Amino acid sequence: RGLTYLLLLQQPSLISYIQERYDHAGRRVFEDTNAFYTLSQALASMLRDHRAEGCCMGNDALDECETGLPQLLDFIVKVESTSARVKWIMSSRNRHEIEQRLYLAASKRRLSLELNAHHVRQAINTYIDHKVANLISLKDKKPLQDQVRDEMRNRADGTFLWVALVAQELQNIRSWDVSRVLKQMPAGLVPIYERMMLHIQQLQPEDSDVFFKEVFQGRWEAEGSESGPHVPRIVWGGVAEWNKV
Secondary structure: OHHHHHHHHHOHHHHHHHHHHHHHHOHHHHOOOOHHHHHHHHHHHHHHOHHHOOOEEEEOOHHHOOOOHHHHHHHHHHHHHHOOOOEEEEOOOOOHHHHHHHOOOOOOOOOOOOOOHHHHHHHHHHHHHHHHHOOHHHOOOHHHHHHHHHHHHHHOOOOHHHHHHHHHHHOOOOHHHHHHHHHHOOOOHHHHHHHHHHHHHOOOHHHHHHHHHHHHHHHHHHOOOOOHHHOOOOOOOOHHHHHOO
């Protein structure tokens, strides 16, 4: 569902492959027990279309797919063998069943991050350079930029997401306070998530209303739900009510 949605954002003209199925059976065809089959057939047709030329499809953390992983892998192998227009980029922890299924792909290249750690570090350093260069508060402050960049490189621990979350935290911080805030940011993703959850718990009622609306809106969009009269009206309560859920 996510791959189909993102492809349509880039090539809206491909919506016809979805529209014909919707016109034939309505939205239930994308929600019932055959939804995966219907969507995979539509996506396969889209990827064979000449308008998908040069498209790159990305699947991150295949090992974290909890349901439908065998079907997804079989779909990837099938499409890869029938459409030379598309390239697939996938990441996963080392799992035999994943490697075994993807081994059937006609053309493939396997890259072990453990064996190429220096390439990962180089890529993360480049990402840090990009993020630091785009911090508005650090514009024209090269010594401070260098300090922040070096600190982030020392603490990133090979994790792009940590860099992204820290850079987001620093985005609206004034230059004179950047160093202090950066030093307060914990190393590792789990402590970062705990810090974010603590911040959520400290939100004022009016802030929490906005936050939970955004969460629900994101959930609807991720599941392909429609807006407008089909979406039930939600009465928003404060944090106290949400703590009971």
